[in-house]
Amino acid sequence: MPNxxxxxxxxxxxxxxFRNKSKRYFINDLVNVCQSAIxxxxxxxxxxxxxxxxxxxxxxxxxxxxxxxxxxxxMGRKVYYYYSDVNFSINNQPLTESEALELKETLITLNRFKGLPQFEWIESMTTRLEASFQFGTEANQIIEFDQNEFLKGKEYIKELYHAITNKTPLNITYKSFASNSNMVFELHPYYLKQYNNRWFVFGKNPNFDNITNLALDRIQDIQQANTPFITTNIDFKEYFEDIIGVTFNNQLSPSKIVLRIDESLWPYIETKPLHGSxxxxxxxxxxxxxxxxxxxxxxxxxxILQHGEKIQVLQPIELKDKIYSRVEQLIKKYNCAE
Structure with a gap:
């Protein structure tokens, strides 16, 4: 059995x-071709x-x-390989049982990407393959991904994705949680990011120096803007290296934060680090x-607050005081409730 x-x-x-009739492939040639393909x-x-x-x-x-x-x-002392049937290809053959199983498992994983613009083909392909190979739907009952199917704003992902790839400026009608009225933002979109099951779009608003981020579930409408697109040199993979989540303060630099983790929580933090650093x-x-x-x-x-008494901030003192203040307010609310 092959590796x-x-x-x-x-x-x-x-x-x-083997299908190439214009060239003879000896074993060393096949080794080189396979190495290059990998x-x-x-x-x-x-x-x-x-x-x-x-x-x-x-x-x-x-x-x-x-x-x-x-x-x-x-040919002399060497042997070359070829197909005797010029019309044969492994891609024209029915799937083997092991290939069908691998494909089935892959489809289960791909289903989590349904609805995203670059994966629009998945739903129709999945339906055709399930019908062709009689995979059925029972496979979806043995795995579940942490994804909110009812999340608002997902319908804008496709439009924003294409605006980013096509460098199209937008006028976005937005309603923040802090306001009862709609606002219109001019946004030159650069990046889409999901955090904590919510989607955010990052881009340039000409009225602000820093990058603007908008939550998709607060967007009310999107229209193209008649203005030249403002490009950026920001590498967004690096942009998010120094933060957790999506809130970025350009006025601050990374600082050393020391946390004390209760031993009962440590196995979870050790296997799922809070941050790459x-x-x-x-x-x-x-x-x-x-x-x-x-x-x-x-x-x-x-x-930090999510883990309650299991995490204690040791430094910096500013963060320690801020967490202390929030815990104090929480205690007051519970005391008032009595």
């Missing part, structure tokens, strides 16, 4: 070689052994594989101290 890692990539590469697909150079390809060829010829009509002829600076049987390097914001405060 399954990158097997499909190798089968496809071999299939192209590197082009994954970005990583990975050695392919001759023994691996002999196993691949045997599998492709077998009933469990593709029943491929692979022939080999000698998380480092352990002290550990005892009762607690673990970690250090984060990021810009404090509302989302960080919410994350």
């Amino acid at each position: 399954t890692k990158h097997a499909i990539i190798r089968y496809q590469a071999l299939d192209k070689c 590197e082009n697909f994954t970005g990583n150079a990975e050695g392919v052994q001759k023994r691996q390809l002999y196993d691949d060829i045997a599998f492709m010829m077998s009933e469990n594989g593709y029943n491929a009509p692979i022939e080999k002829d000698k 998380q480092k352990v600076v002290n550990k005892t049987n009762a607690f673990t101290d970690i250090m984060l390097e990021l810009i404090p914001n509302y989302e960080l405060e919410a994350l």
Whole structure:
């Protein structure tokens, strides 16, 4: 049985070689072609052994594989491989049982992307494949993703996505939680981001120096603006490296934040770090101290408060005082309720 890692990539590469009647492919040629195909697909150079390809060829010829009509002829002391049937291709054959299972599992995962603009093809493709291969719908009953199907604003993702890719400025009618009336923002959109099951669009509003972010569930309408698009050089992957969530304060720089984690909570924080910069600076049987390097914001405060008494802020003093003040207000509300 062939090594399954990158097997499909190798089968496809071999299939192209065996169908090519204008060139003879010897085993060393096949090794080079498969290595190039894997590197082009994954970005990583990975050695392919001759023994691996002999196993691949045997599998492709077998009933469990593709029943491929692979022939080999000698040229001097070397052997080259080809299809005896010029019209044969593994892509014209029915799926094997193992391929059908892999496809089924892939479709389950892809279903979580339904509704996103770059994945519009998924719903129709899933329906056709389920009908063609009789996958049925029972697969969807064994896995669930943390996604809010009733979230408002998802209908704007497609329009915003295309506005970003086509560099189209927009006039966005927006109603914030703090206002009862609508506002119209001119926005030159750059980036879409999901956080805590809500979607946000980031872009340039000419009236402000900093990047503006708008929650999609507060958008009321979107219209194209008749103005030249303002471009940006911001790398948004780096833009979010120094924060948790989506609230960014350009006036602040990343600072060292030290948190004391109760030992009962530590296994969860260890396996799911609060931030990529998380480092352990002290550990005892009762607690673990970690250090984060990021810009404090509302989302960080919410994350700390979410864990209640299990997390204590040690530094900076400004963040410690802010958390203390919020806890104090919470206690007052509970006392008033009595």
